[in-house]
Amino acid sequence: MPIGFGCLNRARWAWGLMVAVALGLPWPAPADGWGLEAHVLINRAACTTVPGPLRRFFMRHQAFIGEHGKDPDTVFTVREGEAERMRHWIDLDELDRFPFRNIPRNYEKALAKYGRERLKEAGLLPWRIAELYARLVQAMRESDWKRVPLFAAHLGHYVADGHQPLHTTTNYDGQLTGNQGIHKRFENEMIRRHLGQYQDLAAFTQPAQRTADPVGFTFDFMIDSYVWVDNLLRADTLARHGVHGYHDAYYAALYVFAGKLAKLSMAQAATDLGSLWYSAWIEAGQPKVP
Numbered sequence: 001m002p003i004g005f006g007c008l009n010r011a012r013w014a015w016g017l018m019v020a021v022a023l024g025l026p027w028p029a030p031a032d033g034w035g036l037e038a039h040v041l042i043n044r045a046a047c048t049t050v051p052g053p054l055r056r057f058f059m060r061h062q063a064f065i066g067e068h069g070k071d072p073d074t075v076f077t078v079r080e081g082e083a084e085r086m087r088h089w090i091d092l093d094e095l096d097r098f099p100f101r102n103i104p105r106n107y108e109k110a111l112a113k114y115g116r117e118r119l120k121e122a123g124l125l126p127w128r129i130a131e132l133y134a135r136l137v138q139a140m141r142e143s144d145w146k147r148v149p150l151f152a153a154h155l156g157h158y159v160a161d162g163h164q165p166l167h168t169t170t171n172y173d174g175q176l177t178g179n180q181g182i183h184k185r186f187e188n189e190m191i192r193r194h195l196g197q198y199q200d201l202a203a204f205t206q207p208a209q210r211t212a213d214p215v216g217f218t219f220d221f222m223i224d225s226y227v228w229v230d231n232l233l234r235a236d237t238l239a240r241h242g243v244h245g246y247h248d249a250y251y252a253a254l255y256v257f258a259g260k261l262a263k264l265s266m267a268q269a270a271t272d273l274g275s276l277w278y279s280a281w282i283e284a285g286q287p288k289v290p
């Protein structure tokens with residue numbers, strides 16, 4: 001999957017590029033994912049899904065957790081370049097056929113089966129989620145609550161990416177079906193133009209549930225996300241019918257066909273993120289929440 005950058009961080013990206021060029025530094029493009037606004041909304045909504053004392057803690061840090069949901073697309077990608085970018089997706093259909101039962105959920109086993117290069121090409125998203133989940137469990141187990149909001153926020157970024165259907169397929173930009181460019185049109189521009197419609201995301205979430213198998217849980221939601229790929233491509237094809245270029249008429253039509261899909265995917269991301277936070281706390285031994 002190639003990489004672009006979110007609409008609203010374009011100015012910052014361009015500024016960084018100018019500085020990098022002036023200093024003769026290499027300048028990688030940030031990894032894409034949901035637009036930055038969507039990441040903030042998903043992380044914020046997830047704070048409302050966790051129960052009891054955890055909820056009070058997460059609501060107290062809601063603004064921080066929302067804001068730092070952007071870091072992997074901004075800070076990490078700039079800092080780590082290519083090594084970071086491949087952590088934002090997994091092309092499930094590059095590795096197996098639907099319903100993807102033959103992809104080993106365990107990283108070492110997947111590595112042994114596909115080899116490092118093929119796995120990097122396909123993407124490392126589920127194992128990045130597992131890594132951050134483990135960090136969150138550790139911080140909670142050590143009652144190191146100062147670090148919890150940041151780890152929780154970063155975990156949220158990747159969980160959200162796993163709910164963007166085009167982050168789960170080789171046809172990540174519609175390039176194989178004549179829908180070239182749909183990736184950004186869907187996750188950035190369509191949402192940016194209808195941002196007001198996405199502010200009530202929390203109302204579409206469900207209460208967090210405990211999972212004892214975070215990696216299996218992650219694969220499950222990514223496979224659910226993959227199921228929407230064809231609908232999304234079809235929405236793009238329908239939206240382009242009878243309009244010229246990607247302007248107001250196209251985006252109004254795309255929103256009719258795919259606006260709800262985006263909202264439900266984002267709400268599911270928030271619910272699943274809350275479930276991982278809650279599960280981490282249980283796995284950490286339910287330490288006293290400050």
Ligand SMILES: [Zn+2]
Nearest residue numbers: 032033088161
């Ligand atoms: Zn991302």
